[in-house]
Amino acid sequence: MKVVPRIIVLVIVLALSVMVVLPVSATSNAQAQLGQHTVKQGEWIYCIARAYKVSPWSIAAANGIPWPYYVYTNQVLTIPAEPWYNIPPGGQTCAQQFTPPADWPPLPPATPTPGPVPPTPVPGVCRYYHPVLWGQTLSGIAWYYGTTIQAIMNVNSGITNPNLIYAGSTLCIP
Numbered sequence: 001m002k003v004v005p006r007i008i009v010l011v012i013v014l015a016l017s018v019m020v021v022l023p024v025s026a027t028s029n030a031q032a033q034l035g036q037h038t039v040k041q042g043e044w045i046y047c048i049a050r051a052y053k054v055s056p057w058s059i060a061a062a063n064g065i066p067w068p069y070y071v072y073t074n075q076v077l078t079i080p081a082e083p084w085y086n087i088p089p090g091g092q093t094c095a096q097q098f099t100p101p102a103d104w105p106p107l108p109p110a111t112p113t114p115g116p117v118p119p120t121p122v123p124g125v126c127r128y129y130h131p132v133l134w135g136q137t138l139s140g141i142a143w144y145y146g147t148t149i150q151a152i153m154n155v156n157s158g159i160t161n162p163n164l165i166y167a168g169s170t171l172c173i174p
Contacts, residue, residue: 032081058082126172
């Protein structure tokens with residue numbers, strides 16, 4: 001007799017927890033949107049994405065469209081504000097049904113410029129002598145000493161194949 005009331009209390013507690021958590025998760029997934037697009041006959045998610053320069057995957061995610069991204073005529077899609085910078089050339093582009101903001105899409109994030117490259121030492125001058133151990137590769141040795149495979153090959157005339165070095169030999173490291 002005591003089991004039934006415990007189960008009822010457990011079910012009520014679970015139901016209340018779901019009711020409390022659901023609205024919070026629904027509002028936390030809200031994101032900025034550009035507008036709404038009504039799918040016309042012959043349109044598909046990629047041509048719509050190209051029209052607004054928005055990632056097709058973000059359109060699918062924003063509208064709960066599972067793979068294979070099937071859309072149907074008169075379906076209203078929310079177009080999220082998630083830019084698509086690497087749009088492949090060519091391909092169908094649908095007609096826009098609304099005009100995105102003038103500054104859309106925003107500029108892509110700046111690519112960091114590489115730092116200065118250290119100068120390569122003069123060939124023929126050995127900074128180090130490295131005894132080759134079993135399992136070592138020329139690329140691994142070059143990486144360890146901060147030089148290139150070609151620089152090591154230039155000062156070690158016995159190396160003709162960079163994929164073939166012998167354990168027990170000693171390399172000059174420029």
